[in-house]
Amino acid sequence: MSRLMIEARVNGETVTALADPRDTLLDLLRDRLGLTGTKEGCGNGNCGSCTVLVDGEPVNACLMFAVEAPGREILTVEGLSRNGELTDLQRNLADSGGTQCGFCTPGIVLSATALLARNAAPSEADIRLAIAGNLCRCTGYDKIVRAIALTAEQRRR
Amino acid sequence: MDAPAPSIGQSLPRVDGRDRVAGRALYPADMQRPNMAHARILRSPHAHAVIRAVDTSRAEALEGVFAVVTAADFPEIPLGTMIPMGETGADMWMVSLINMARGKVFWVGQPVAAVAARDPHVAQAALALIAVEYEVLEPAPDMDSAMREGAPVLHEHVVTKGVAPAAQAPSNICSRTLIERGAVDEALARSPARASVSVVVDTAHQGYIEPQAMLAEVSADGFATVWTSTQGQFTTELMIARMLDRPLSKLKVVPMEVGGAFGGKILIHGEAVAVRLAEKCGRPVRLVFGRDEVLQGGSGPTMGVAIGIDVAAEADGRLTAISGTYHVDAGALPGLSPSLLMQASAALYQVENLRLEGFDVVTNKPRTEAYRGPGGIQGAFAMEQAMDELCLRLGMDPLEFRRRNAAVTGSTMPIGTPFPSIGLTNILDAVAAHPCWTEPLEPGPRPRGRGLALGYWRGTSMTSACHITIGGDGRPVVTMGAVDISGTRTSMTQVAADQFGLAPEDVHVQTGDSKSVGYSDGAAGSRVARTMAAAIVEASEEVLDQLRVRAAGLLQAEAEQVAYANGVFRLQGGSAITLAELMQETISSGAVVGRGTSTKLPFGVEVGAHVCDVEVDEETGQVTILRYTAFQDVGRALNPSAIEGQIQGSVVQGLGWALTEGYDYDAEGRLRNASLLDYRLPTALDVPPIDCVIIETPVPGVPYGLRGVGEVPIVPVAACVANAVARAVGVRTRRMPMTPERLLAAMRARLSRDA
Numbered sequence: 001m002s003r004l005m006i007e008a009r010v011n012g013e014t015v016t017a018l019a020d021p022r023d024t025l026l027d028l029l030r031d032r033l034g035l036t037g038t039k040e041g042c043g044n045g046n047c048g049s050c051t052v053l054v055d056g057e058p059v060n061a062c063l064m065f066a067v068e069a070p071g072r073e074i075l076t077v078e079g080l081s082r083n084g085e086l087t088d089l090q091r092n093l094a095d096s097g098g099t100q101c102g103f104c105t106p107g108i109v110l111s112a113t114a115l116l117a118r119n120a121a122p123s124e125a126d127i128r129l130a131i132a133g134n135l136c137r138c139t140g141y142d143k144i145v146r147a148i149a150l151t152a153e154q155r156r157r
Numbered sequence: 158m159d160a161p162a163p164s165i166g167q168s169l170p171r172v173d174g175r176d177r178v179a180g181r182a183l184y185p186a187d188m189q190r191p192n193m194a195h196a197r198i199l200r201s202p203h204a205h206a207v208i209r210a211v212d213t214s215r216a217e218a219l220e221g222v223f224a225v226v227t228a229a230d231f232p233e234i235p236l237g238t239m240i241p242m243g244e245t246g247a248d249m250w251m252v253s254l255i256n257m258a259r260g261k262v263f264w265v266g267q268p269v270a271a272v273a274a275r276d277p278h279v280a281q282a283a284l285a286l287i288a289v290e291y292e293v294l295e296p297a298p299d300m301d302s303a304m305r306e307g308a309p310v311l312h313e314h315v316v317t318k319g320v321a322p323a324a325q326a327p328s329n330i331c332s333r334t335l336i337e338r339g340a341v342d343e344a345l346a347r348s349p350a351r352a353s354v355s356v357v358v359d360t361a362h363q364g365y366i367e368p369q370a371m372l373a374e375v376s377a378d379g380f381a382t383v384w385t386s387t388q389g390q391f392t393t394e395l396m397i398a399r400m401l402d403r404p405l406s407k408l409k410v411v412p413m414e415v416g417g418a419f420g421g422k423i424l425i426h427g428e429a430v431a432v433r434l435a436e437k438c439g440r441p442v443r444l445v446f447g448r449d450e451v452l453q454g455g456s457g458p459t460m461g462v463a464i465g466i467d468v469a470a471e472a473d474g475r476l477t478a479i480s481g482t483y484h485v486d487a488g489a490l491p492g493l494s495p496s497l498l499m500q501a502s503a504a505l506y507q508v509e510n511l512r513l514e515g516f517d518v519v520t521n522k523p524r525t526e527a528y529r530g531p532g533g534i535q536g537a538f539a540m541e542q543a544m545d546e547l548c549l550r551l552g553m554d555p556l557e558f559r560r561r562n563a564a565v566t567g568s569t570m571p572i573g574t575p576f577p578s579i580g581l582t583n584i585l586d587a588v589a590a591h592p593c594w595t596e597p598l599e600p601g602p603r604p605r606g607r608g609l610a611l612g613y614w615r616g617t618s619m620t621s622a623c624h625i626t627i628g629g630d631g632r633p634v635v636t637m638g639a640v641d642i643s644g645t646r647t648s649m650t651q652v653a654a655d656q657f658g659l660a661p662e663d664v665h666v667q668t669g670d671s672k673s674v675g676y677s678d679g680a681a682g683s684r685v686a687r688t689m690a691a692a693i694v695e696a697s698e699e700v701l702d703q704l705r706v707r708a709a710g711l712l713q714a715e716a717e718q719v720a721y722a723n724g725v726f727r728l729q730g731g732s733a734i735t736l737a738e739l740m741q742e743t744i745s746s747g748a749v750v751g752r753g754t755s756t757k758l759p760f761g762v763e764v765g766a767h768v769c770d771v772e773v774d775e776e777t778g779q780v781t782i783l784r785y786t787a788f789q790d791v792g793r794a795l796n797p798s799a800i801e802g803q804i805q806g807s808v809v810q811g812l813g814w815a816l817t818e819g820y821d822y823d824a825e826g827r828l829r830n831a832s833l834l835d836y837r838l839p840t841a842l843d844v845p846p847i848d849c850v851i852i853e854t855p856v857p858g859v860p861y862g863l864r865g866v867g868e869v870p871i872v873p874v875a876a877c878v879a880n881a882v883a884r885a886v887g888v889r890t891r892r893m894p895m896t897p898e899r900l901l902a903a904m905r906a907r908l909s910r911d912a
Contacts, residue, residue, distance in 0.1 A: 076180070101365070140847050
């Protein structure tokens, strides 16, 4: 199948890539653009490991085609840190046991980033709902929830 | 130099944590190599069939296809081929069939061929062009159908082992295991209180979020490198080498970050296939599984069981007999011993009369593999419910009952030998004093109940190796033969920092590949932190001995006169030189390398007690976990936060299996729920925070007194929930997972019985 040239906005930059028409947004990010921080855990929208933000909203990148990317602003985990500096949310997750194997972590970081952008004072239930689409098999979620709550609290201070 | 803060017992953040939250930790699916090809596996659509012929010519002719392999591309591994691996060795006949079927397929999803192509789309298209001629046989998709009279026989060579007189005819019951002492039947008959519980537990999956992924490259000179997500770089190397008849000296396994494993990444699931494809097409080959492949036949889930337990006690609560019959569903290939789960289920009770009988049964399902204390949660689901029923019959507090019958150091284990150090009574004391047990359960809008269950897992020790070098700036670098699936680099950083009296940031701990450090067994059996700590202690001592000789030369003294502490070598009352200065002075004087190996460390048995409060919706059968507290004896907590994380994750895995996770097969042996939508892992909305109570009963003869940590916290979970449900609504489902429909059916059955 012939390839298509795709121009998209990813992490604040305009990027171009040759993609197969069957490629998902996840394939575009991982295999064509080398942004492997976004993970594939199931390929059909059930696990949330490939969560990225599209125009600020969390989306499973495996459920969007690459050809749908033009005209959208896409944010991946690589776009969060500036000059190697992690966000407060990332630091809190790393420093308080909010990541173990780490495979679900980029997706959780982005779901929680979107939550904190729209809700400065989320309850525990709000936090659990915001990451309910992100399966984690290692942590039991508690330390993740606490790290997100701590970040919100620190930002309010 | 001042002594740094003690590193042992601190909740040091993971040394690799920031890479993970930044998305920079590298898993094998993230790897690319120049000129790389993409592989896909063709899997059997049948649960039981003879392979008559495989024609790959049309697939090979597709543009963009570089290589196709089938069983014909691998040496045939004879029955009974064992390689030294783990405590019992690995059966390479079995491993080879997990990776590529030969002559016959035994489960839906078993590999039949593999393709390497320009991209995954082409590889996928090529699979459809491979023509496989099957002669479909009747399947035996569950233990009942496999054990009935006239059942289809999976393996003509299998006759039941361990029965007298010796069996002659082929059977799907592969072995019988018996552990017996005393006179169980008499004790059951004469005891005033008796309870029986029988359970059926569905096959379930480890549920790691990272599907199997691997990348293989074979140089033009014939040296193969495999990057993979594995629990053991050396054991993986042994399995690949044997499957390909490849010298170990021509093969290197590089362990990448592991996106969850829990026992499911001990065996290989395509690594040798990727190497063979790479050889055949002269390019690096990356093979990444889809989730449907992971769930349906590409990886081993863990065993379903059918267990019946009878227990009896005197009126004062003293246990008189335990009798258990255990059938374990091994999946399609024989050799799954039920012995460890039988022992584990009964281990925490002192009892004179004990009879445990187990059977290893083959069915047309994927060969099952390990999952976190393999068999532990299934065994406890039966045994701890039976004990709870016995308490109800006795009218006795379940905690008091456990205290009365608790195993102690030196009491007799199920296999007849005395218990090594065990801290069960310390745990029971902690439960008795904790609010989760002493505070009354608040009534709610629906029936509520509180459950208690115990869990035991022996764990293992086996071999761990490391070496330590000292950088030119005096900083130690530890290279371990263990992969890091549970924060090992972090906890071992703490151990190395403690051994050298340095701050954790001044030591570096890394995982070595299979050609850079000495052989170590895999990360399984709750063994790595304990045994690698022992290896680091030994290697640190060897390094410091070498350094003391150097320091003595510079300080003009004998090595015996030089003392070391906190980064400084010092003569008594005299001159001193820092570790950093010493290395700067002597960097050209030859290598400083300390070796450490731990081989026969005493076991650090794991014990936990769990308490949970549940609420049951009688209209729907839905169980809500209100509160959950896990008590565990860890010997000594190297890193309390990491241990809490292990316990919390483990409990939530157990809650998943207890309530929602189970394989659902149709009569043809096809999995009906091969997706993460239908095979339902717990989400953040399904579980409460898990409270952890860490108890420390050190193990003598083990550095820091460490016990295993990672496995036992899953063991009591399902029984704990079942016991709470039974106390809420007076019903036990006997089935696991205890789905709403199963619980509802059990409640309705009781209603119609009562009516």
